[in-house]
C-alpha cells in the first residue's frame with residue numbers, strides 16, 4: 027500500500043473514505059479539551075509522572091510543556107490563540123501572522139490536538155506564501171510535515187475538481203479535458219452586451235445594470251450551482267446560466283477560470299455526503315492566511331465545505347492590507363467571519379520586521395484606513411544605519427532616477443556586504459515601463475535587476491523561480507555541471523526524486539535511486555562537454571540556445587519519466603499544468619544559456635540571485651527586504667489613486683510595510699510628479715520624511731537639494 031504523502035501531490039483525503047468516516051477521533055469541537063490521549067496507551071494519559079510517550083513515534087507533548095520552535099517566544103495574545111478553538115487573528119504588517127500559523131500547526135500536531143491521521147489544511151492566497159508556510163513548518167517539525175497541507179485556495183478547489191470530477195452530477199459532467207482561461211473585463215463586457223440584446227425582454231434591464239468588472243467575482247462567484255440546472259427567473263440568473271452555457275456546458279472542451287472551478291468543487295462536495303465527511307474528518311483544522319482578501323466565491327465555498335460545526339477555523343489577516351478588492355475580495359471578511367463562525371478575535375501588537383521609525387510611519391497610514399488601529403511596537407534589534415531611514419526622492423527624469431537609485435544601491439552593497447536580494451524595487455503596477463531605464467542604469471554600474479513580473483511562457487518569472495518542478499530540473503542541471511561539492515543540491519534533488527520513485531529509494535543498501543541518478547549525471551556531464559554555449563549576440567545564437575534548451579529539457583523529462591501520469595501527479599493533478607511549467611522552464615533556460623559561457627554558471631544565471639528584484643506591490647505581498655525602494659510614487663503609476671483612495675492607500679500600505687530597515691520613495695516630473703498622490707506625500711511629510719530633489723549627477727556623485 028502506498029504510504030500517505032509518499033507519492034503524488036499531497037493527497038486531499040489521505041485516509042481511505044471509510045477509515046475517515048469511521049475515525050474514532052471526532053472533528054475538533056469548540057471546546058479546548060485536551061485530546062492528547064487519543065490513540066495512546068491509557069497509562070500515558072493518566073500517568074502522574076507524565077510518561078506521555080506514545081508507543082509509536084512521534085511523541086506527543088503536553089500542551090503546557092510545548093515551546094515555540096525557532097523563535098524565542100510568542101506575544102501573549104498569540105500564545106493564547108495557539109490552543110483556542112475557531113478564532114480570527116488580526117494584526118498589522120510584520121506582526122508574525124504567518125509565523126503564528128506555523129507555530130499553531132506545530133502546536134496542534136505535536137500536542138496531539140490534531141491527532142494522526144488527521145491533518146491541518148492551510149490556505150494561502152499566493153503560491154509563495156503557501157510554500158513559505160510549509161517550509162517554515164518543515165524546518166521546525168519535519169516529522170509532522172506529512173500531516174500539514176499548505177496550498178492556495180485555487181489549488182485546493184482545482185484539485186478537488188481534478189480528483190473527483192467523476193462525482194459531478196450528470197448535468198455538470200466534464201465531457202472532455204477542460205481548458206483554463208482568464209477572461210478580461212472586455213470579454214465579459216462583450217458577453218453582457220450581447221445577452222443584453224438577445225435575452226428575453228423582461229431580463230434585459232437587469233442585465234444592463236451588471237458591472238462587467240465584477241460579474242464573475244461578485245455575481246457568478248457566490249452562486250451555488252444546482253445539481254439540475256433550472257430555468258433562470260431574472261436577468262442576473264439568466265446571465266449566470268448563459269455564461270456557464272457558453273463556456274462550460276458546450277460542445278468541445280469546457281473553458282473555466284478559478285471562480286468556475288471553485289463553484290464546481292463546491293458542487294462536488296455538497297452533492298457527495300461521503301466526500302464531505304471524509305474531508306471534514308481529514309481536516310478538522312483549517313487555517314486561512316491573508317483572510318482580508320477572501321473572495322465571495324471562496325467564502326461561500328468555505329461555509330459550505332467546512333462549516334462551523336465540523337471544523338476549527340483560524341483566520342489571520344489585516345483588513346488594512348486588503349488589495350484584492352478589484353478581484354472580488356469581500357468588503358469586510360472579518361465581520362462575515364464573526365457572524366458565521368465566531369466573534370473570538372485576538373489582536374497582535376508587536377512588529378518583528380520593521381525598525382520603530384518605520385513602524386511609526388506605517389501607523390500614520392494604518393490610521394487613515396482605520397482610526398481605531400492600535401500602535402505596534404517594533405521588536406527588531408536594529409543598529410545605526412547612518413541615514414534617515416525614510417526618504418522621498420524626486421527627479422526630473424526617469425533616467426536620472428534610475429541612475430541615482432542604481433548608484434546608491436551598488437555603493438551600499440559594496441559598503442555593507444549585503445546581497446542584492448536584500449533590496450527590492452517595488453512599483454504600483456506597470457513595472458515593465460520602469461524596467462528599461464533601471465536595466466540600463468544598473469548595467470552601467472556592473473549590476474543587474476530581475477523583473478519578477480516578467481512573463482516567461484505563460485507564467486511569471488517570480489512564480490517559476492519558486493516552482494518545485496523547476497527547482498528539481500535546475501538541481502539536476504547544477505549537479506550535472508559540477509563534479510561533486512553540491513551537497514545541498516544533491517539533498518534537494520534526491521528528496522524530490524524519492525517522491526517520484528518511492529520503490530527505488532526505499533531500498534536501504536546502495537539505493538537504486540542513487541545509482542540511477544549517478545548514471546544520469548554521468549551522461550549529462552558528457553552531453554554538457556559536447557555541447558558548447560554561446561552568449562546571445564545574434565538571432566542564430568538565440569535559435570541555437572533554444573534548440574539546446576529544448577534538447578536538455580527533453581533529456582531531463584525522460585530521466586524523470588514525466589510522460590508517466592503518476593510521476594506528473596507529484597507536481598500537479600493536471601498534466602497540462604506540467605506542460606506549462608515545463609515550457610516556462612525551457613524558455614527561461616534558453617535565455618540563461620545566452621548569458622553565460624560555461625555550464626556550471628547556467629543554474630545561477632537562470633535564478634539571477636545576484637540581481638536586485640523588481641516587482642509590483644501585489645507580488646511583494648507577504649515578502650520583506652532590508653531596503654525597499656517604492657519606485658514611481660507619482661502620477662503615472664498611481665493615476666487611479668483618487669478614484670478609490672482607500673483601496674489605493676491599502677496598496678501603498680502593503681508596499682511600504684515590506685521594508686525592515688530603510689524605505690525610499692521616488693517620483694519623477696516626466697511621469698506626472700506628485701500631485702495625484704499629494705495626500706500620501708502630505709502624510710509622509712507630517713511623519714517627518716525628508717524630501718530630496720536630485721537635480722544633477724556629476725562624476726558619480728549625486729547632489730541632493
Ligand SMILES: Nc1ncnc2c1ncn2[C@@H]1O[C@H](COP(=O)(O)OP(=O)(O)OP(=O)(O)O)[C@@H](O)[C@H]1O
Nearest residue numbers: 097099100118119120121122123124125378379648
Ligand atoms: N515571535 C517571533 N519572534 C521573532 N521573529 C518573528 C516572530 N514572529 C515573526 N517573526 C519574524 O518576523 C517577520 C514577519 O513575520 P510574518 O511574515 O509572519 O509577518 P506577517 O504578520 O505575516 O506580515 P505581513 O502581514 O506583512 O505579511 C518574519 O521575518 C518572521 O520570521
